Amino acid sequence: MPKGVTNRRPRTRAALLRAALETFAEHGFHAVSIEQICERAGFTRGAYYSNFASKEELFLALFDEHGERIVHRLAESIDALAPEEYTLERLAELAARVEPDERDWYLVSMEFTLHAIRDAEAARALARHEARLRAELARGLELVLGRAGRELTVDADRFARLIVALREGGLAQSYVEPGELPPGSLERDFLAPLLEAATRPVLSAPPTPPAPTAPATS
Structure with missing residues (x-):
């Protein structure tokens, strides 16, 4: 795996976690879609599923x-x-x-x-x-x-x-x-x-x- 990809992964994960917490707190765990989390974090669904199932x-x-x-x-x-x-x-x-x-x-x-x-x-x-x-x-x-x-x-x-x-x-x-x-x-x-x-x-x-x-x- 290229070094740049390895270095980006923790930052991507951290951004998704931060976006998820903010979105869950505003709208509720069940009401929030994965697309909303991705949009808030600025990543694609692919980036999401490479970190969380x-x-x-x-x-x-x-x-x-x-x-x-x-x-x-x-x-x-x-x-x-x-x-x-x-x-x-x-x-x-x-x-x-x-x-x-x-x-x-x-x-x-x-x-x-x-x-x-x-x-x-x-x-x-x-x-x-x-x-x-x-x-x-x-x-x-x-x-x-x-x-x-x-x-x-x-x-x-x-x-x-x-x-x-x-x-x-x-x-x-x-x-x-x-x-x-x-x-x-x-x-x-x-x-x-x-x-x-x-x-x-x-x-x-x-x-x-x-x-x-x-x-x-x-």
Whole structure:
């Protein structure tokens, strides 16, 4: 394959993903045609099908991209903390941040979730991608809690599910009533107490006793 084609492919894919997110957010996942996505991105159907086999596959690529971006943003914010800032309250505050572009993604992802509830094959595909994201969240959570001197007393994957539920349920209410419940409010109010209830201080290992000495010989 010519080098120019190889270099163009990631740019083409990125442009299609960006166009798809914008178009889905404006008109809805089911209402949007592949032709509309191609027109917005400035590519042909051939370019689309060389990257994605279907709208479902394109959405799942958007899901992975969004998840990676959120995890990366949170990891950068946490890594910038000073050692004394590793408190449950500070971690909850960082987790509560909602970027301005989150609303578009929320509209698209919730619509696809409803589609997956009605379609068993889509549900299985979405569940696989959600499981990978939760695994990343669970690993990161255990690492960050360790820095704060705490450890989970519950299953990490189950707790990650609870955090996702708090986030998505809170945003649903916030986007309906932004004046009553600004985005991220529920995490700011309740995530630290939840972490407190589901974790315990890491106990220091007991000191190793000295090795017995051999009796002196005469």
